[in-house]
Amino acid sequence: MNFDEAKLELQQLLNKVSPPEVGKLLDWMKNSDELDHLLLDNNKLILQNIADDLRPRLPLEAMFPSEAAAHQKMQQCARPTVHVDSFLYSDEQVDALCEEGAMSRNYCLSCGSFRTAPLEFISHSFSATELQFLFQNLLPDLSGRTVVDVGSRLGAVLYAGYLYSSASRLFGLELNEDFIRLQNDIVHKYKFSDRVQVLHADVCTQEVLLSSTDVLIMNNVFEYFMESSQQVRAWSFIMQTFRRRGSLLVTVPSLQESLSALQPGWVEELPVDYDVYLGRDTDPEALRQIHLYRIM
Numbered sequence: 001m002n003f004d005e006a007k008l009e010l011q012q013l014l015n016k017v018s019p020p021e022v023g024k025l026l027d028w029m030k031n032s033d034e035l036d037h038l039l040l041d042n043n044k045l046i047l048q049n050i051a052d053d054l055r056p057r058l059p060l061e062a063m064f065p066s067e068a069a070a071h072q073k074m075q076q077c078a079r080p081t082v083h084v085d086s087f088l089y090s091d092e093q094v095d096a097l098c099e100e101g102a103m104s105r106n107y108c109l110s111c112g113s114f115r116t117a118p119l120e121f122i123s124h125s126f127s128a129t130e131l132q133f134l135f136q137n138l139l140p141d142l143s144g145r146t147v148v149d150v151g152s153r154l155g156a157v158l159y160a161g162y163l164y165s166s167a168s169r170l171f172g173l174e175l176n177e178d179f180i181r182l183q184n185d186i187v188h189k190y191k192f193s194d195r196v197q198v199l200h201a202d203v204c205t206q207e208v209l210l211s212s213t214d215v216l217i218m219n220n221v222f223e224y225f226m227e228s229s230q231q232v233r234a235w236s237f238i239m240q241t242f243r244r245r246g247s248l249l250v251t252v253p254s255l256q257e258s259l260s261a262l263q264p265g266w267v268e269e270l271p272v273d274y275d276v277y278l279g280r281d282t283d284p285e286a287l288r289q290i291h292l293y294r295i296m
């Protein structure tokens with residue numbers, strides 16, 4: 001049954017409910033979590049299994065010691081900032097870790113006192129819900145298309161792209177060799193290799209691949225990993241190379257935010273419907289950070 005058919009049946013059902021109960025029923029549908037199990041599909045379970053496999057292979061902060069530049073950049077943030085990877089840890093898991101004392105949402109303003117302030121949390125990965133939104137709501141049918149995730153890190157975009165889309169090829173580009181190893185192990189274990197390939201490479205060396213890419217995904221790739229001058233160089237390369245008319249570009253944050261120095265005149269922004277409920281973990285603010293563009 002598709003959306004329009006289901007809507008019609010629901011309207012017919014609601015017409016039969018006694019009028020004083022209608023409001024109660026609608027409120028229950030909107031606010032209760034008793035229907036959330038309907039949203040838990042098999043693909044989400046596979047993504048959860050992958051996160052279970054990855055968690056013990058990384059420190060709690062999900063960053064490797066080999067990411068020296070990223071560690072340094074985080075220390076330079078205006079407010080104390082910690083990395084909590086939202087692909088590996090759901091909000092509920094973070095709450096549980098905070099209760100155990102393994103994680104904290106606050107830092108002490110003067111040691112030993114009760115004066116605390118909230119820590120800034122960032123994630124270097126999309127959450128499972130954001131990934132579902134990306135492939136089920138934001139992007140069109142990807143049959144026969146080539147998708148490239150720039151900075152594939154844990155590989156979350158590649159696994160979700162494999163499970164939720166019909167893209168014929170999904171490439172991950174990643175600078176850090178430790179993450180390449182992790183991704184290859186998962187690709188092998190879950191038998192994704194017929195459509196997924198991970199390349200240990202700087203995006204700026206991938207002229208041939210980018211010129212034949214249909215969908216380029218860039219989730220906060222450079223901000224924490226490259227100096228400003230290198231970021232400008234990398235964006236210039238992408239603007240010159242990723243040029244096939246009609247190809248799609250997904251970015252977090254918006255191009256306007258990332259490219260204040262360079263004018264993104266080679267793309268047009270497409271409208272996105274962010275009003276979608278994907279379960280209790282849905283963070284509408286995080287979804288709104290995801291932007292979609294078409295190459296002109």
Ligand SMILES: C[S@@+](CC[C@H](N)C(=O)[O-])C[C@H]1O[C@@H](n2cnc3c(N)ncnc32)[C@H](O)[C@@H]1O
Pocket residue numbers: 087123124125126149150151152153154155156157173174175176179201202203204219220221222225226234
């Ligand atoms: C924020 S993470 C993106 C994670 C992943 N795409 C996701 O959405 O879940 C950015 C990653 O980009 C990698 N990276 C940074 N600059 C890169 C470059 N020039 N080429 C390839 N990877 C790069 C970093 O090592 C880091 O792992």
